[in-house]
Amino acid sequence: MPLVLLITFTYYPVGNMIWYSFTDWDGIDQTKNFVGLNNYIQLFTRPQYFQVFTVSLYYFAASFVQMAIALYFATLLSFRTRFKNFFKGIIFFPYLINGVAIGLIFLFFFRPGGTLDATLVALGLGKMGHFPLWLGNPGWVNISLAGASVWRYTGLNFVLFLGAIQSIPSEAYEAADIDGANSWQKFRYLIVPGIRRIISLSMILAIAGSLSVFELPYIITGGANGSGTFVTTTVQQAFVFQRVGFASAMAVMLTIVVLLITWIQRKLVPDDDVALS
């Protein structure tokens, strides 16, 4: 039974998708014309489609910012801290919020005369009416959206890092204390090696994640002004322009890339948790 569901809703569609990707199907027509590699050639040669890869670079860069912030605060809070649970809660909570709500929150935030503009004015960093259109200017839109993504996901990285740091045995810290290690040395020689595995996992998630960004740009800008990501473009091609064949080719490409990255990660960092046999 679960196998039937798995096959019906994962493998059968994936199989179909590969087949569609070689056709010009529009999703309705009875006939599907075989067009060979045409869809793939279009994907790689038309600049407007290839541009989506550039967009993922913004999110990829942002995910490093995100990991750095998360690691910094996870390290801080792994030491003795007042109101620790309070800080932990605030940093983590954005991750739990409904994606549509986050999208609308950032529409408020970035709108002309909105929260960001008003805050910058209050801090004396500019005058009202002189700010760029954070979501309307193609030079800014991806930075703004990537910022929103950092806001949303830092909490997840933070909690994962914090958990990994706290699972370092306490004897190690005691030994370090006796040896007179300072906080930086503890970080460098105890914490970093202790969480190497979770960092490498986060890296992979960052690459795969930056290619499959969807919800925030779809809700905030609808992919306008050069903010279209791989997935928003795929969805638009399939369900708005009815180009199911072409969209399938995009989806197949993405799946291959993600599988490839994961495979490389498994090779580089052998997984030693569940022995499944």
Next chain:
Amino acid sequence: MSGAMQEEQEMSSEPISRRRQRSQAAIRVTWLFAGLGKYASLVAFCVILMLPLVVILFASFKSAKEYLTTSPITPPQDWLNFSNFGTAFFDGDMLQGFGNTTIILVASIVATILIGTMTAYALDRFTFRFKRVIFALFLIATLVPGVTTQVATYQVVNGLHLINTYWAAIILFSGTDIVSVYIFIQFMQSIPKSLDEAAMLEGASRFMIYRRIILPLLQPAIATVIIIKGIAIYNEFYIPFLYLPSPDLQVISTSLFHFTGPFAASQQIIAAGIIIVIAPTLVIFLLLQRFIYNGITQGATK
């Protein structure tokens, strides 16, 4: 578990660091500065994180005129002006959204637990042909990016005539949930096989063993799955958006998404809608913090 270890570690290391602090004044000064920097950066970051949320809270209490004439970062004049919440909740059909979300949530979670525990039981306790192949199939399926395959999944769901029925969402949420299967298997490996064997000697059937022994012992894993799954389904936007377009079947995410049309001119009402959507999440988070942290960590590292 790690929290307890942490506390223990802090207690034992404390006298040592204190003694050192007392004896070396210079170190104390650096500690003071490090401490100041630490709290300053924590507070600054929390302010940045809270800012986008707090202005929404401000906006939700403002009247239409007040919203247009005041700066977003000015607090509202009247903290008891709940009229926006009423408008958002009733005119925005949020009650229906909550109702539909609840139906889908409960049905999907029950289905996930039944299917997931049974799959895990079969995969962990039995040996049969193609078992490794099935494992591999489950493993690879976790890696296929979700939203893009909807291009083809849509055709399947359409072919089964499930568009605009609760079933589309319920089946997609529970049918291919591999993360929960993994959590169940991992937990099941810690239940000794001798329990099964003892029960079998007493004459219990396979199903009785599952029902009377495995299922009750899996309770902590089930709690974890309920939390991860519950949050994910409450927040899911794309599946209901694609498969349940009918206004009667709006879930909470899609009903909020549709606010942007009719309420475009009255942002304070959208703000109230956002607060209404976040409020249940906040309450659940405050009540179940410890379980949520554990559940999310387990779910993400699979």
